[in-house]
Amino acid sequence: MMHDYTDDTEALADEIVRFARWRTRLDPIPLGRARTDEELTQLVGPTVTPAGIGGHRALELFRDVLAPSCLSVDYTKYLSFVPAAPTEAAILFDLVVGAFSIYGGSWIEGSGAAHAENEALRWLLDLAGLDDSAGGVFVPGGTVGNLSALVGARGAAEARLAAEGRGRPDRWAFVTSKTAHSSVPSAARVMDADVIAVDVDDRRRLTGPVVAEALDAHGDRIAGVVATAGTTNLGVIDDLRAIGEVCHERDVFFHVDAAYGGAALAAPAARELFDGIELADSIIIDPHKWLFAPFDCCALLWRDPDQARAVHAQHADYLAFLDAYGDWNPSDFAIHLTRRSRGLPFWFSLATYGTDAYADAVQVTLDLAVEAGRRIEAAEHLNLVWPPELSIVVFERVGWEADQYQTWSEKMLEDGSAFVVPSRHDGKPVFRFCFVNPRTTIAEIDQIIDALV
């Protein structure tokens, strides 16, 4: 019964597709707001019951209560954290991916999907300047991407020490900056490794000399170096070329966390900011952030996929069959086995609109950040703290304490008029705009600036 396609299923299919279409075309998109669990329990009632409540009723509850109790990350004045703005084609194709029951982990089970995902990955690899022998895989997010990359780095370090007839250190360590994303220390904790977080320069960039110094001081303990191409708080890009050269000289694995910023590789005018990224042994870029893909989608790119496979591939009697078919099992390149072909909505969108449209859309958000910076500079009640290097602008509300920042943000959220939350810079509260949505207008930025008077 549950697996029969009946007239009821047909009616439900119509309803669901109509509903998804309505949301995709919705304009303007409302912000939504959080409710307490008590409120939700009261509004929704029991839903998981022995007899079921029926798809129609469940969809109604989702439409009327559950969905409006979630924030829309694609709301045009959602400028906190790193928002998202999936394209129409990507959203619609996400529905299709679910319908097809593809096992995206192995070539024999998902060759067509893997081929398409690899096309999308190839575009990113080309933008980064990695050659034909490079490859990658889509993982759920930057956190899993960074962890998989660091595990790969440790594997490479282990192999190098073994080849030289030396044993592994008592404790591994990674060199990165104090401004690296929280997922980097988190990955190190998972691996029971240390993070050597070195200072950044006055432009808040990790530079070659401090990395060289840390490598010299810690020797064989170092499993790899992590640079950031677009820090989450400020959008700063580390000195990738100098760091990459230091790593190459010492044969140390070089990982670039470009989860947020890597999207700007698509904009020709911004490409030079990433000079040296082509020296990376691994890179992550989240298409679910600034490349207009739905959650969850992070591209993990490897210079040497064979080395990544040696570290990550799972082996078992019940998996041996897969090894005989093709040499590209996506599962082999990160920490996962079963996987959704989560790169497909991104691929479909790239195929639909073309890469020029991506270059244009990213440029629109870069320009928006520059213009927002100008408006902030011109506003007497605001103080521009960090002009945009990518699409992040950081500023102070002159005269406000931390609790005033917090109260204002909560009020704006409650009113549904913007989602702009405070962050901190040099110990002081600041506001931060992060632009990834080409639909955001400068008039909307003016509204927010006016609401801060």
Ligand SMILES: *Cc1c(COP(=O)(O)O)cnc(C)c1O
């Ligand atoms: C967002 C972000 C991450 C984590 O990515 P998730 O997809 O949220 O797991 C890692 N690094 C940087 C620089 C980021 O901005």
